[in-house]
Every structure is written in structure tokens, then in C-alpha cells.
Amino acid sequence: MLSENKLHVAFSKDNESLTEVFNKKLEKMQKDGSMLQLMLEHDFLLRLNLHNNDMSN
Amino acid sequence: MATKLNSTLLIKLFFIMFCSVATLPPVLCKELKFAATEWPPYSGANLKGNGFSPQLIRKIFSDNNVEVQVFILPWARALKGTIEGSFDGLLDVWYSEERAKSLHFTDPYMFNRIKFIKRSNSNISFNKLADLKSYKIGIVRDYAYNEAFDSSKEIAKISERTFIINFYKLLHHRIDLTLEDELVARHEIKKYHLYYLKR
Numbered sequence: 001m002l003s004e005n006k007l008h009v010a011f012s013k014d015n016e017s018l019t020e021v022f023n024k025k026l027e028k029m030q031k032d033g034s035m036l037q038l039m040l041e042h043d044f045l046l047r048l049n050l051h052n053n054d055m056s057n
Numbered sequence: 058m059a060t061k062l063n064s065t066l067l068i069k070l071f072f073i074m075f076c077s078v079a080t081l082p083p084v085l086c087k088e089l090k091f092a093a094t095e096w097p098p099y100s101g102a103n104l105k106g107n108g109f110s111p112q113l114i115r116k117i118f119s120d121n122n123v124e125v126q127v128f129i130l131p132w133a134r135a136l137k138g139t140i141e142g143s144f145d146g147l148l149d150v151w152y153s154e155e156r157a158k159s160l161h162f163t164d165p166y167m168f169n170r171i172k173f174i175k176r177s178n179s180n181i182s183f184n185k186l187a188d189l190k191s192y193k194i195g196i197v198r199d200y201a202y203n204e205a206f207d208s209s210k211e212i213a214k215i216s217e218r219t220f221i222i223n224f225y226k227l228l229h230h231r232i233d234l235t236l237e238d239e240l241v242a243r244h245e246i247k248k249y250h251l252y253y254l255k256r
Contacts, residue, residue, distance in 0.1 A: 001170055001171065001172045001173075002171045002172065002173060002202060002203050002206055002236055003170075003171045003202065003203040003206075004168055004169065004170045004171070005151045005168075005169040006151070006152065006165030006167070006168060006169070007099070007110070007149050007150065007151070007165060007166060007167040007168070007169055008150050008151070008152055008162045008163050008164070008165050008166070009091075009110075009114065009146050009147065009148055009150065009162075009163045009166070010139060010146060010147045010150040010156060010160035010161065010162050010163075011139075011145060011146040011147075011160065011161040011162075011163070012139050012140065012141075012142050012144065012145055012146065012160065012161075013142070013159060013160070013161065014142055015145050015146065015161065016161050018089075018145065018146065018161075019161045019162070019163050021117070021118070021121070022117055022163045022164075023163055023164045025116075025117045025118075025120070026117065026163070026164060026166055027164075029116065029117075034116065035113075035166075038109065038112060038113060038116065039109070041112075042098055042105075042108070042109040042112075043098070043243070043244070043247075044098070044109060044167075044240060
């Protein structure tokens with residue numbers, strides 16, 4: 001692998017409160033499996049890279 | 058008709074008053090417009106639901122009964138439009154300190170991994186970029202991959218217009234390696250195979 005970057009949503013300056021709404025729902029989706037489901041629907045699951053799946057900053 | 062109009066107006070009036078009195082987050086009071094750029098399979102005008110990231114953002118705000126609209130635009134317009142407030146948010150963004158001066162970044166939702174791609178019978182391996190100096194590497198013109206790789210003078214980089222041209226050249230032994238985001242590469246290769254199977 002040459003490099004790795006993380007993908008974020010960037011909200012405009014007037015929408016700071018939406019960042020928190022996004023983060024809370026994202027965490028919920030990662031815990032309840034709906035994020036995994038969405039990834040499956042888009043063929044995003046290559047190999048389950050569990051040891052390298054830390055999405056934190 | 059008049060009664061129906063009046064009741065619609067009353068509902069709207071009540072909703073506006075409710076939102077302002079209760080000082081709810083703006084998310085509960087409006088539609089949200091997002092900008093994204095053509096980058097399959099993350100986002101794309103011809104993808105199902107505009108792709109993974111637009112579908113994610115719709116799911117994120119689905120609890121709030123907010124109408125989410127996603128506009129697929131060239132990158133420069135999408136970024137500028139979000140900074141200027143024409144859009145509420147921008148999808149598929151890499152963090153940078155420069156961008157963080159004018160935008161609020163969420164937690165990350167996906168990795169974007171740039172990987173080298175070789176023929177399955179190739180024995181090329183590398184620990185440092187200098188290990189690749191004897192190979193011909195197909196790149197996409199004007200792409201920024203990685204600072205060290207982009208600025209390296211000792212690596213033989215041959216630029217082409219698209220990743221799929223590089224993939225074709227790789228299959229035909231005209232280059233030794235190419236590189237791309239793993240998910241983008243798999244999406245493009247799948248599309249390429251489907252196209253040739255139909256011919």
C-alpha cells in the first residue's frame with residue numbers, strides 16, 4: 001500500500017451542529033451492523049481487515 | 058379547496074413556530090443539500106442511490122425526516138459551493154488543516170487506500186519506494202497519490218488518462234505496476250470485465 005486517507009463529511013461553517021448529529025448516528029450504525037450492511041450492498045467488503053479497522057482519528 | 062389550503066398553511070405555520078420556539082437543531086427544520094464529486098463507487102451520478110456516500114448521508118439523517126439532496130459536481134465547484142454555504146455539506150473529503158479553517162469535519166466513515174496493483178504471477182514486492190525504481194509504473198495524469206511518490210525522480214512513472222488504460226497496459230505487459238484506491242480499482246475492473254463480456 002502506498003498511502004491511506006480517511007474520508008469525512010465536511011459541513012459548512014453554519015452547520016456545526018450537524019457534525020455531532022452525523023457522528024452520533026455513524027457510531028450507532030457502526031455498532032448495530034447497518035454500516036456493514038450498507039458496505040455489503042455496495043461491494044465494499046474486500047477482506048475483513050479486522051486488525052486494521054480502527055476508524056478513529 | 059380553501060379549507061385544504063388553510064389547513065396546509067396552519068400546519069406550516071405551526072411547524073415554523075415550533076422550530077423557532079423550541080430552538081431545535083436546524084437539522085429538524087430544513088432540507089439538507091450535499092455536494093459530492095464523480096468518484097465511483099463512493100459517489101457517482103449513475104450509481105444506485107448516487108453511490109455509497111450519498112446513501113450513507115441519507116441514512117444518517119433519515120431519523121430526522123429531513124429531505125437530503127445530493128448534487129454530483131466537479132470537485133472545485135463542490136468544495137467552493139460548500140465553503141460559501143450553497144451546500145450544507147460535502148461528501149468524500151480528506152482532512153487538511155487548510156480545509157478545516159473553513160469547514161467542520163465529521164469523524165471518518167471510510168478508508169481510502171491507494172495500493173499498487175501487479176499481475177498475479179508477478180513477484181514484485183517493496184519495502185521502500187526506492188525498491189520500485191527498476192519497474193515501469195502506470196499513473197493517472199495529474200493525480201496526487203502521495204507526496205514522496207509524486208516527487209520521486211528515480212521511479213519510472215508513465216502517465217495515462219485513466220486507471221483502466223493502465224490496467225489494460227498492465228495485462229499486456231507494457232507496464233509492471235499501476236496504482237489506485239482499492240475500491241475504485243475493483244469497481245473499474247468489474248465494469249471493464251462486464252463491458253467486454255457483453256461484446
